[in-house]
Amino acid sequence: xSVTDLVPPxxxxxxxxxxxxxxxxxxxxxxxxxxxxPVAGSLAVDTWRVGAVAxxxxxLLLPLAVRGWRALLPRLVPVTIAAVSVGWSTWLxxxxxxxxxxAVASVLRIAVLVLPGVVxxxxxxxxxxxxxxxxxxxxxARAVVAATAALxxxxxxAQAWDELSRARRARGLGPGRGxxxxxxxxxxxxxxxLVEALRRAARMSVAMDARGFADAxxxxxxxxxxxxxxxxxxxxxxxxxxxxPLVATALLG
Amino acid sequence: MSTTSTTPRSSALxxxxxxxxxxxxxxxxxxxxxxxxVVFWGWDVVYNxxxxxxxxxxxxxxxxxxxxxxxxxxxxxxxxxxxxxxxTELVAASVEYLLGSGWSVGVLISGGLQGLGVEIAVALFAxxxxxxxxAALGGALAAALxxxxxxxxxxxxxxxxxxxxxxxxxxxxAVVAGLGGAALxxxxxxxxxxxxxxxxxxxxxxxxx
Numbered sequence: 001x002s003v004t005d006l007v008p009p010x011x012x013x014x015x016x017x018x019x020x021x022x023x024x025x026x027x028x029x030x031x032x033x034x035x036x037x038p039v040a041g042s043l044a045v046d047t048w049r050v051g052a053v054a055x056x057x058x059x060l061l062l063p064l065a066v067r068g069w070r071a072l073l074p075r076l077v078p079v080t081i082a083a084v085s086v087g088w089s090t091w092l093x094x095x096x097x098x099x100x101x102x103a104v105a106s107v108l109r110i111a112v113l114v115l116p117g118v119v120x121x122x123x124x125x126x127x128x129x130x131x132x133x134x135x136x137x138x139x140x141a142r143a144v145v146a147a148t149a150a151l152x153x154x155x156x157x158a159q160a161w162d163e164l165s166r167a168r169r170a171r172g173l174g175p176g177r178g179x180x181x182x183x184x185x186x187x188x189x190x191x192x193x194l195v196e197a198l199r200r201a202a203r204m205s206v207a208m209d210a211r212g213f214a215d216a217x218x219x220x221x222x223x224x225x226x227x228x229x230x231x232x233x234x235x236x237x238x239x240x241x242x243x244x245p246l247v248a249t250a251l252l253g
Numbered sequence: 254m255s256t257t258s259t260t261p262r263s264s265a266l267x268x269x270x271x272x273x274x275x276x277x278x279x280x281x282x283x284x285x286x287x288x289x290x291v292v293f294w295g296w297d298v299v300y301n302x303x304x305x306x307x308x309x310x311x312x313x314x315x316x317x318x319x320x321x322x323x324x325x326x327x328x329x330x331x332x333x334x335x336x337x338x339x340x341t342e343l344v345a346a347s348v349e350y351l352l353g354s355g356w357s358v359g360v361l362i363s364g365g366l367q368g369l370g371v372e373i374a375v376a377l378f379a380x381x382x383x384x385x386x387x388a389a390l391g392g393a394l395a396a397a398l399x400x401x402x403x404x405x406x407x408x409x410x411x412x413x414x415x416x417x418x419x420x421x422x423x424x425x426x427a428v429v430a431g432l433g434g435a436a437l438x439x440x441x442x443x444x445x446x447x448x449x450x451x452x453x454x455x456x457x458x459x460x461x462x
Contacts (some may be wrong), residue, residue, distance in 0.1 A: 032358070035357070035358040036358050036361070036362070039358060039359060039362065039406065042406070043405060043406060074353075075353050078297075078353055078354060078355035079355050079356075079357060080355075081301060081355055082355030082356055083355075085304065086407055086408065086409070089311045089408060089409075089410065090408070090409040090410070092311060093311060093312075093408075093410040093411065093414040094409050094410060094411065095410075095411035096409075102409060105409070106409045109409075110407065113356075113357070113359060113406065114355070114356060114357035114358075114359065115357075116358075117350075117357030117358035117359075118353075118357050121350070121351070121353070121357070124351075126347075126351065142274070142276070142279055143274075143279055143283075143340060146276075146279035146280045146282070146283040147283045147286075147340075147343075147344050147347075149280065149283065150280065150283030150284045150286065150287045150344060151283075151287060151344070151347070151348070151351075153284060153287055154287055154290070154291070154348060154351075157284075157287055157288050157291050158291055158294075161291055179302075179303075183299065186295055186299070190292045190295075191437070191440065191441075191444075193288050193291065193292065194285065194288055194289075194327075194437075194441060194446070195441065195444055195446045196288075197284045197285055197287070197288035198281060198284070198285070198441065198446040198447065199446065200284055201277070201280045201281040201283075201284035201285070202277065202281070202449070204280050204284070205275075205276040205277040205279075205280040205281070208276055208280065209276050213276050214275070214276045
């Protein structure tokens with residue numbers, strides 16, 4: 001057994017090693033770009049026909065981008081709720097001659113806005129994203145490192161929430177049945193979480209400064225951030241997706 | 254609250270040049286952002302449970318919106334350096350995105366706009382005033398930018414409803430995010446969690462007085 005067997009695979013190795021759709025070769029910046037560009041395009045979705053065309057084009061490309069169909073389904077639940085709630089409010093408040101068509105157009109517009117981001121999120125790794133933001137986009141290095149280090153604390157803070165709420169229950173401070181009591185209880189647990197977060201940040205910054213975080217010159221990064229041909233292709237596809245609603249509007253009138 | 258009358262009129266400022274963030278400032282803003290991201294996760298559920306309650310008066314939903322702006326206000330009032338509001342809110346939005354928000358990458362755009370709103374308010378006072386008034390202005394501006402974005406990107410309402418929603422959101426931004434955020438930072442200082450920050454120094458000064 002060599003030393004490399006003991007090192008866990010990096011996010012990049014994880015993505016690219018196994019077979020899968022072509023998107024696995026793309027880095028975080030093109031993933032983010034291709035997620036955000038269709039947001040701009042979705043603003044041009046004004047009728048349900050244009051929305052249907054734009055969504056159909058996205059759905060056709062889905063097999064090239066989905067990491068696992070089973071993992072995708074639960075991610076679609078919150079976006080469906082969001083899209084339907086927007087559609088409902090359009091039906092109520094849109095003041096259109098045909099409220100149903102307007103509501104359907106709204107639902108499709110939100111679907112076109114969120115779908116690329118939801119699908120591509122499965123390939124995004126926070127630490128790898130930080131590496132690329134700092135090395136390729138040259139965002140301030142310390143801010144990027146602080147943000148990725150803090151994101152590593154996400155599961156620890158979620159666990160702290162559990163511990164806090166259990167400890168408070170054990171002391172008889174559980175919430176009552178009513179919604180007001182629940183919101184108050186959640187608010188005071190959230191306060192405990194913020195105190196814990198501040199303590200954790202103080203400890204982390206001391207540890208990081210002990211390793212020369214404050215004034216490092218010529219900072220080194222865990223991994224190189226490469227821009228591949230696949231990244232360019234994905235970005236172009238994202239731009240084309242953004243253009244679909246505009247073209248569809250021009251053609252369908 | 255009795256402490257407000259004894260608080261010195263001018264705000265305590267961050268040490269050294271304002272643009273020179275200490276490591277503690279950066280890590281604190283980032284971890285606060287993550288903690289608020291966890292809170293958002295819960296607030297999403299509350300929001301979805303409560304919003305049908307607004308039934309046929311959807312614009313009143315704006316009243317719940319102030320909670321989303323808290324990271325920007327709290328991050329700014331704790332760190333008191335240019336960029337703190339934007340940074341904290343963007344980290345919180347990233348967490349929301351990673352955990353799977355219904356608006357997907359839209360939350361990153363919202364986070365940027367909301368952070369920018371608070372950033373504009375504190376910049377207007379040259380990063381020297383950090384009281385509840387500035388916080389309320391920041392919350393209101395952040396809410397206005399977010400309502401504008403939602404009117405363009407999400408909602409398909411007639412203008413009057415957009416304006417009603419925006420007004421409700423701005424009130425919530427000023428009260429919940431602005432005044433609430435300022436009160437939250439004072440409470441954190443009282444709890445002794447901000448010893449090495451200007452807000453902690455203000456609290457000690459108020460106690461001596």
